[in-house]
Amino acid sequence: MELKKYKMFINGEWMEPSSGEYFPSYNPATAEPWCYVAKGSSEDVDRAVQAAHQAFLHSEWASMTYTERGRLVRKLGDLIAEKADELAQFESLDNGKLIREMRGQLSYLPEFFYYFAGLADKIHGQTLPIDKKDMFAFTTREPLGVIAAITPWNSPLYLTTLKLAPALVAGNTIVIKPSEVTSASLLELMKLVEEAGFPRGVVNVVTGFGDPVGSTLTSHPLVRRVAFTGGAESARHIVRNTAENFAQLSLELGGKSPNIVFEDANIDNAAMGIIAGIFGASGQSCVAGSRAFLHVDIYDKVLQKLVDRVEKIKVGDPFQSDTEMGPLATEAQLERVKQYVSIGCSGGANLIHGGKPPENLDKGWYFEPTIFEHTDHKSRITQEEIFGPVLSVIPFKDEKEVIELANSTDYALAAGIWVSDIAKAHRVSKAVRAGIVWVNTYRSISPIAPIGGSGLSGYGREGGYEAIHDYTQSKVVWVNTSTEPIPDPFIMR
Structure with missing residues (x-):
């Protein structure tokens, strides 16, 4: 034809x-x-x-x-x-x-x-x-x-x-x-x-x-x-x-947007928000929440919820109604994601899920939803935009530390904050360097709201x-x- x-x-x-x-x-x-x-x-x-x-x-x-x-x-x-x-x-x-x-x-x-x-x-x-x-x-x-x-x-x-x-x-x-x-x-x-x-x-x-x-x-x-x-x-x-x-x-x-989960957050909603932020659109979004900061008190619980849900994500034909992640848009983007995953593994990050193209799909530019655990926030995969379904998970101890971590990149486009304490929500949304801040939600849009950032x-x-x-x-x-x-x-x- x-x-x-x-x-x-x-x-x-x-x-x-x-x-x-x-x-x-x-x-x-x-x-x-x-x-x-x-x-x-x-x-x-x-x-x-x-x-x-x-x-x-x-x-x-x-x-x-x-x-x-x-x-x-x-x-x-x-x-x-x-x-x-x-x-x-x-x-x-x-x-x-x-x-x-x-x-x-x-x-x-x-x-x-x-x-x-x-x-x-x-x-x-x-x-x-x-x-x-x-x-x-x-x-x-x-x-x-x-x-x-x-x-x-x-x-x-x-x-x-x-x-x-x-x-x-x-x-x-x-x-x-x-x-x-x-x-x-x-x-x-x-x-x-x-x-x-x-x-x-x-x-x-x-x-x-x-x-x-x-x-x-x-x-x-x-x-x-x-x-x-x-x-x-x-x-x-x-x-x-x-x-x-x-x-x-x-x-x-682009961005290297933080998704911050405090100890008093609704952790079910926070886990879903993190997944939406990085695995929605296969991570190919300027506002992708590619860094998840979890308070140490709820770190293990939230991480387990993330892994449990990510294991069930269906990767496949974007025209099928039950597909949850489609392919990357270009072959070059697929190779870029592969390269960054290799950088993460060789740099000491702990790969806990994904990290490769799905074995059941023999054509197309697909990649599994991928999660890394980190102790070094200065690593390349926590500092550079990947523009793919790769999540870095990082623990934090208190408000001051997480603000410093969130602001420690050259990007300043978006951020997510998951918290019940409304005073803390206002403090952190003001302190985080980002043009867009979502509180207890992520990737919400409207023609009425401006979009943009600073830095890179x-x-x-x-x-x-x-x-x-x-x-x-x-x-x-x-x-x-x-x-x-x-x-x-x-x-x-």
Whole structure:
């Protein structure tokens, strides 16, 4: 059977790549190609950016009111709701996530479009109490222009939405470069962008590899903002690229997030939260709770609960309803996880579960849920992001010690705290260095809540009202209300 070929979406049209070349996208569950994707070039990027720039300046989009733009974004949300199951299937095919997880995620995704659509006509400035009697001054917030969005392979549509929805309601245009590993679901979404009625050039997708597509896009002189989600090494390249165009930049990178369980916690819930945090999505999440800190008084009890439940996790076909862990998204990621497990074993950590691909699965990029016990928190597998189903379990004695341990990495994205003492919950959530803190829960999301971190976890925020400010810029307007002649022109007023 001939595999489907995906063209690029530029200026409202489905375009062949200028090179004429396509590359395969693989189904992680079978390790076999299931479609082909256009291999973009610098020429394709320039076409897309030029189209977005013209749409920003001269198209129907430029003259729309914020309310009208909000209606279009809401309509796109409605179309996603109608096609949620179909889009979920494309995501599972492309990145190997559980179909039931993707159905849940895609059915919730419209809420992000509805939230930002509701904010569209609430983007406003303020009047300023200027200290000059003959002046009236006010601010407005205006769109930036062309936005470049670089999205990863672990949750393509969700992480694209965090950029696309606020960028559009703020009045910008956008060029999206999806991961070369998972481009199909985003290209399927472009069919809905067409159906919603967005003017030509407002939303564009150029597929391909970091070099040349990503590097050309992030350094393009017409790009005004780059929104990137991915790894630290790619982020370093992007930071250097934006030195060329002085584009604003936000980076949502990785994490080495702590999940802290105090002695008064509900240990059943804590164990389930730890499992959700690291084995949900096969550990391929920026907020993965890859370090579990257990108070010494309940250490053995919680660890046994973890092991008992992890032994029952069913690893297998992501399209089966009873599967709990699917494959890793790429062969390279599988090899990375294997390497880190080897580093952990040779470094003295105690491997108590997993550590290898399942023996009952003869194809696909699967790996068992893996648990290490640690005494050395400075080891590589407790300090470096693995981005796979590998959990480090570490004991602690008191609040002060665990805060020091939790903060002892270069990452600062997320943290979980499991505790009954509400005063302790507030103290620790304030002391832990993280942009997101969950108390007695983990991996909760909402369009209303911002996402982001600091250090190696990047900077800037996505989601929530704060995102609107990231996709607009402030302009101040001064109005002279006096009818008197202007005094000495060589003195600032």
